Amino acid sequence: MADLTNVAKLEALTVIPVTAPLQGRAAPPGSKSITNRALLVAGLARGTSHITGALKSKDTALMAQALRDMGCTVDEPDATSFTVTSSGALKAPAKPLFLGNAGTAMRFLTAAVTLADGTVVVDGDEHMRKRPIGPLVAALTSVGVVARDTNGMPPVTVEGQGHFGAGRVEIDGGLSSQYVSALLIAAACANGPVEVALTGPNIGARGYVDLTLAVMRSFGAVAEQIGDAAWRVAPTGYTATDFVVEPDASAATYLWGAAAITGGQIDLGLQPGDFTQPDAAAAAVIAQFPHMPAEIDGSQMQDAIPTIAVLAALNATPVRCTGIANLRVKECDRTAALSTELNRIRPGLAEEQGDDLIVHADPGLAGQTLPTRIETYADHRIAMSFALLGLKVGGLSILDPGCTGKTWPEYWQVMHDLGVRYD
Template sequence: MSVLPAALTIVPPNHALSGRVAPPGSKSITNRALLMAGLAVGTSQLSGALKSKDTALMAAALKQMGVGVDEPDETSFVVSGSGKLTAPDQALFLGNAGTAVRFLTAAAATIDGQVVIDGDEHMHRRPIAPLVAAIASLGIDINSATGCPPVVVNGRGNFGSGRIEIDAGLSSQYVSALLMAAPLGAGPIDVVLTGSDIGARGYIDLTLAGMRSFGALVEQVDAGRWRVEPTGYQATALAIEPDASAATYLWGAEALTGGNIDLGIKADAFTQPDALSQAFIAQFPNMPAVIDGSQMQDAVPTLAVLAAFNNNPVRFVNIANLRVKECDRVAALANELNRIRPGLAREDGDDLIVAADPGLSGQRLPTRIETYADHRIAMSFALAGLKIGEITILDPACTGKTYPGYWDMLSDLGVVLTPGQ
């Protein structure tokens, strides 16, 4: 669909969804690779990459800082760097792209000059104070007046050296941001957690793998400490795997309709943590009564919508970090499930309890789903429309943040979509 309407209504297909679908490239890996290629000396070839709003914002910001970024086809970037970023003439505007804002906040500290990192009104509510405090501890002049973007960084040309402590309870992206900037230090840098709480550790593993691909020397000293040598980065060719978060919607559609969708990659071949969700989806409609979402945070919306059709209630635990994503996803999931059927979900502290009602399947329950400008709310609730009549998704274009072809994919699988009212 080249131009999406303001709302889309999903017509339940009443048949198993089967076929072959190639998910887009991983957003998490693409934005990491773009940054490290931009910091590297030489020209890097990134294949299988995601082209979406979030990655476009990262690429545009790198261009503002003197990096050459070409796009020879729909899944490739060719990135040319000198090993150093330069101060941009204007503020970097990064919309609501959390990875781009956090990663570039640390990378900007390696620049000799001032960088302002900003985003939209949603980003202005997303906390970044722990990362700012960690960078400031290296003696770098950095300030965020509200504890959220915009952030002003006055870099000194390198990331410093020594020990840097970080509270990563809100997001593992803070750790990844520091690790990726550390090879541009003046000496070795130890990145150390101040507590045991951390967002999905699997994303740090993605960061470490990427850093090593670009020639960095990084050692995990123990569970909460990493040592990074001041090697800089060297250009490389990198093949980016498909997006595991996107795969969750396909696994969910397959489970709900009894279909068979070939993604061209097995769940256990993914290195991204959201692939862990496939083990729970495979148990549908008998998913367990308690699901720990801490290590597969972006998969929780998919699992929560599936839970609405499960044979037993499901409590999602360790998901407090979902409150500081593109929207408060815990509240959004509860609100929109209850829009479908009052009492279908509730918040219990930071847990989400989905009551489960297999009888929802086949019902006609006209519901307009508010998406909160959050791509994952839109894509996960589209799954509800595969089983319930007249589910309408508002602002369907928000899926362009990470999966621009999402609605085309559903159409190709035989799902009828009509303009909503």
């Protein structure tokens, strides 16, 4: 059996198929999306904020360290809490902010560091340097911010002026809703009212903008939607507060998926309707397994698509995932990764058509042993989702299992506690 005490050092974990439905109780970690929003806004708020129910992972650790580097005090009194004390202003750090492959931190801080007084370089690892940020930089420069990206990618150099200019800023949110959220968060610290307007008809995962606005309002911001494609943010700044983070809906999809694929029942301690995060909509789709619909629109639940795609491999009928163009600019090109790794298991199991992903369901795979090394591309969601398929198909080895530490360091142990075993 595999030793789970230091998963980060393991080359691979081979999931052993279960012989009975998974039953029990398991709690997903705190929401990564909400934790990083709350951390940043607390760093922009004057006073001391207490954030509880938070996620402690690679992504949130990178955000917390960036705030420390810019003069905030960030303490961690226990495994699910942060205490953030700030003057309400950010200081230019002595060195570039390193954000690994944390897309939320990269996009949000690129806008927020305009509030620092001095030059700030925002950078990441080799994966992050392949993820686009040009539209956000262009939007910032349109309102007078001096910022330079690197051929549309990080690193980004921002000449912070200690404030965010007022007026209207336009952004194409079709590639990532994080661009919109980044501008909204910074806008509350502007010299005057700011209107953030979409230039295109579409926005990726609009529900995440609603999450951003909810966090901002919890810290005293005044923001309102004006029409279908714009928001007006008042220059209130932020006030320190106590904030409770809800569990992570994206992480919950793996527990819902594990129950569905094994015919079991896992109690998460809350119902799908209790989440405010958009990925909770995946629960209704997953509940239909093995009769999930022929076409699934993933535009508003993008991080749930890897879970849905691997379940689709054992669905009764083929599944086409649409509205997922943004998956190509996540931690990896997730559409290509899902197709490639499904086809490693059985050639022809999946294909890409444009930006759609088609999974040619084969329920007969269940019970077979098909030795396959699943490349995870340093992407936590690829690792966690393909582990679900290993519950029914023998021989699946998940490479670099430690990459799940990006958002759920305890993932393998939680599944083990439900009865999953590994070699």
